Amino acid sequence: MAKFSPQVFKTSLMLEDAAVFCGSAGNKFLFSNENKLVQAWWPSSVDKIFPFFNQKSMIEAIKMKKMLPNFFKPEALRRYVPIMDMVTQKHFENGWEGKDQIVTYELTKNFTFWLACKIFVSIDEPERMKYLSGPFESIGLGILSIPIDLPGTPFRRGINAANFVRKELVAIVKQRKIDLTEGKASATQDILSHMLYFSDEDEQMEIAKSKASGELLKWEDVSKMKYSWNVACEVLRLAPPLQGAFREALTDFMYNGYSIPKGWKLYWSANSTHKNPEFFPEPQKFDPSRFDGKGPAPYTFVPFGGRPRMCPGKEYARLEILVFMHHLVTKFKWEKVIPDEQIIVNPMPSPANGLPIRLYPHNV
Template sequence: MESFYVSLLCLFVFLVSLSLHFLFYKTKGSNLPPGKTGWPVIGESLEFLSTGWKGHPEKFIFDRMAKYSSQVFKTSLLGEPAAVFCGAACNKFLFSNENKLVQAWWPDSVDKVFPSSTQTSSKEEAIKMRKMLPNFLKPEALQRYIGIMDTIAQRHFASGWEKNDEVVVFPLAKRYTFWLACRLFVSVEDPNHVARFADPFNMLASGLISIPIDLPGTPFHRAIKASNFIRKELVAIIKQRKVDLVEGKASPTQDILSHMLVTSDENGKFMHELDIADKILGLLIGGHDTASSACTFIVKYLAELPEIYEGVYKEQMEIAKSKGPGELLNWEDIQKMKYSWNVACEVLRLAPPLQGAFREVLTDFMFNGFSIPKGWKIYWSANSTHKNSEFFPEPEKFDPSRFEGSGPPPYTFVPFGGGPRMCPGKEYARLEILVFMHHLVKRFRCEKIIPNEKIIVDPMPIPAKGLPVRLYPHKY
């Protein structure tokens, strides 16, 4: 049986290698960007990924920028011929040409883990979601969620942080952001019900961008199993919600799930249950993974930099002292957290949860004198500007003042992407991060237990041991 799997893998490698050979042969002789494509099939994927595993994902980019003296270089990533675009001018070009010259692309593994019940591609489903989400995630709509976020943050810190001398931050941050996503997207807030989802979601997330070989024991196989389990759970929640809406026990505006059930498309059709489950599944993944990384690194930098901590503490305590007993945070309070958000932005600059993203070339085009062929993939990297001294002097220095006034130049600070594909949950993320910071500094000062803990980027930055810290509660 084992030899059968090995033969299958060899056949897969051969076919990919053959298709890559013909693709490169076809474009040979045209004025391609400088660069090398690395090994057959795997290209430079291992080097690309390994710099992240070693904690310096920008090294892959900057080494090649220096070698080829170019903002654009060619490579081969995830079995695809690719051009890497670096810098603000490249970001502007890509974001401005979305759905004209380029479109979103992600590996086939994503379609297999998120098989749409409508038989359309995940690209088409993402476009539909982008039309639907603004109603739910615009600032006016989000204002009414702040009290819910505050309540869940209080419960989270009471159950996971208080009465502990030491905690491991990353798993706790994941619990907080996932609890919020479950409550605001599908109105699930019972901790036991949330916990039932948590492990399958972690399995799904870790296997989403992996080698798409569906064999027992592989991360990809576990991700598909987890996806099927969660989808079944979501369908049960959807069926119950339909009943509750008819009986008046649920509100049409209480969360994204209700919104999807009562909203028809331009032809008056309503979404199928499985279709809604697919979309909620994608939202729950996007709605908690990146924010949990951001919250973890906020704790890391506040623990390392006492003067930054003091600035955040002072601002947040002024807000806390202005509240009456039991009074929840509101929109006005969030608007006062200017320094705290500058700190969060500097964290997002130094440790962006979204390291970059892929695009697919829709038609041949020229950029900076180089031809970029149709069908190639383009990768843009946040670190190509975030850690570039041309845009951020002393890029390794933590300096929240970079975000005062009008802030960094356009297209240089891109933790949420840009253009038509800018993250629709940007404002949602801002709220959950600021509410987290408020409750953290109001309760504790933190000290890192592992002073020089290694950072791994896979695909998001994560402290290797999860960031264990010692807690020092404030005495009032």
């Protein structure tokens, strides 16, 4: 951006000619012209890790994509809050064994996978989840890796892991269909059953004090966690999980005085606005108050993408983050073992040394 243009510049990404769109104007242009001037595009590594074997599987994938947003609407997510609360409590009990114990980022990462297993497919056996979690991590590392298919490369590990996970998920789906037919499973027990059955369709402490002993969180409790969500948004601004995404030009067009040829790959970057002092003064400063009131200007804060291709799991992620924060804040005090630990991106942001922290229970 400093060398060529803070608006748009050309480069090569994943062995393709590409134009990188920067700033909120670029985000707005790409998000607003979906399937008009641009369409979604992903590198060949994604196609090889997630292949569509035939037309039938393509049609099924399109149906699933259309259905997913319905499962992540607030009214659908309400019933998952108590489940999230129960799983989170269990996770903290299993992952933390006593005072003055050092735990790492793995606690959070494992929690996220555990919660997804429970809510999406009703898997809650620890050994089963450990069996599946490693391959899922390999898929994530392989998706945006250079597509060099040699033994030992992240790309080859991603392909092997995707084949393994696909086989496991197909087996789960087949068994669930049988269980639904025989009445051994409920259509409302998790997202998978619902999709198969209806295939066409100091705030935290105050909340804790308001709950009776053993009472689980409800949707209304999470709705009160406004400051906590501001904190989470500021984290998402500084280290967005989605670094950006690709598009492909459907036709020749002009943008900001530059000619973009048909077929060129386009890329928008979250960091080009998240760290821009024009939109976020003192961009390296941690300041949750940025999200008070109306919050950031449109198209400047895009950790979940935007417009028609915004991540459908945004509300699910918000619930998961807030329930986890509630138990962390109400149960523990903590300190970082490595105060100046760096964040590395490969391809998702994560602490360089696993974020070891020392936990102290509040009653000590």
